[in-house]
Amino acid sequence: MPGRSELLSMALIALFFWAATAPASGASTKEVLEGLTIEPHERWTTGAVKGWSAGDCIPFRFTVENGGSSSETASFRLAFDHRRDGVIGIVAFESFNIPAGDVAGPYFEGSEGYYLWNVTVPARTDYVLLWCARTSEEAGRWPGASMHVNAKNGGSRDVPIMTKDLGDPRPPCMIIGPGSVCEDGPVATFSYADDPTDLEFAWTLSSSNGEMGLWTESSIEIDWSRYPFGRYLLTLDVYKVRGGVLTKIESCHRDVLYVESPAASIEMVD
Numbered sequence: 001m002p003g004r005s006e007l008l009s010m011a012l013i014a015l016f017f018w019a020a021t022a023p024a025s026g027a028s029t030k031e032v033l034e035g036l037t038i039e040p041h042e043r044w045t046t047g048a049v050k051g052w053s054a055g056d057c058i059p060f061r062f063t064v065e066n067g068g069s070s071s072e073t074a075s076f077r078l079a080f081d082h083r084r085d086g087v088i089g090i091v092a093f094e095s096f097n098i099p100a101g102d103v104a105g106p107y108f109e110g111s112e113g114y115y116l117w118n119v120t121v122p123a124r125t126d127y128v129l130l131w132c133a134r135t136s137e138e139a140g141r142w143p144g145a146s147m148h149v150n151a152k153n154g155g156s157r158d159v160p161i162m163t164k165d166l167g168d169p170r171p172p173c174m175i176i177g178p179g180s181v182c183e184d185g186p187v188a189t190f191s192y193a194d195d196p197t198d199l200e201f202a203w204t205l206s207s208s209n210g211e212m213g214l215w216t217e218s219s220i221e222i223d224w225s226r227y228p229f230g231r232y233l234l235t236l237d238v239y240k241v242r243g244g245v246l247t248k249i250e251s252c253h254r255d256v257l258y259v260e261s262p263a264a265s266i267e268m269v270d
Helices: 004-021
Strands: 029-037 043-045 057-066 072-081 090-097 102-109 112-121 125-135 147-153 155-161 180-182 187-192 200-207 210-215 219-223 230-242 245-259
Touching (some): 029 072, 029 155, 057 090, 057 112, 090 245, 112 125, 125 245
Parallel strands (some): 180 245
Antiparallel strands (some): 029 043, 072 112, 102 112, 187 219, 200 210
């Protein structure tokens, strides 16, 4: 019968062989991080992203391929350069399209922000996580290609944004329509001023009492008789699908005053 020292040696040998043959977590997965560049033409790339304007939300995708025979569980850190010398680069991520699991964040550490994608990828399955990175309107002040989005899970996958090529912030969109409406003619039309092709819209009407209406067409008709007299803010957010990500590309506002009929303030005097 083997002694205690022999049993310990046998256990250590067994542990060594188990460790040498057991698969590491994520050993059968392959990860790819890509950004959507629009210059010289629109395509997904693992290289530098070009052609966007400061303030744009730049689409990214992170693909996880599990070619193994068992599921893999991981927590992927999706990070971005947030601040440099007091200048905001990427504000945050938006418009996540999550195939499985959950995304938590944002979290901030020093100059970096990040999210965590916690997911289990079944055997022989590919998952693609989509989102966009919202740049600030001062992002063009970052030097060269110093602004990055990266994914970390042991190794690092990194996509730079060519900040030196970022155009000036896009001018605010325009709303066509009246600035004041009278109860004598309370129905008024408001329209997006540019070409609405391939765009999606979200109009909201709000006042000091809160949000009061929502419309999704490029041109809307509002019957103001439904609302009390006063000042209102009409807001239009414009969206476009790029790279499979629905991103907000513009936002504009119009102040509207809804008033009583002028005749209501006239008194007849004999």
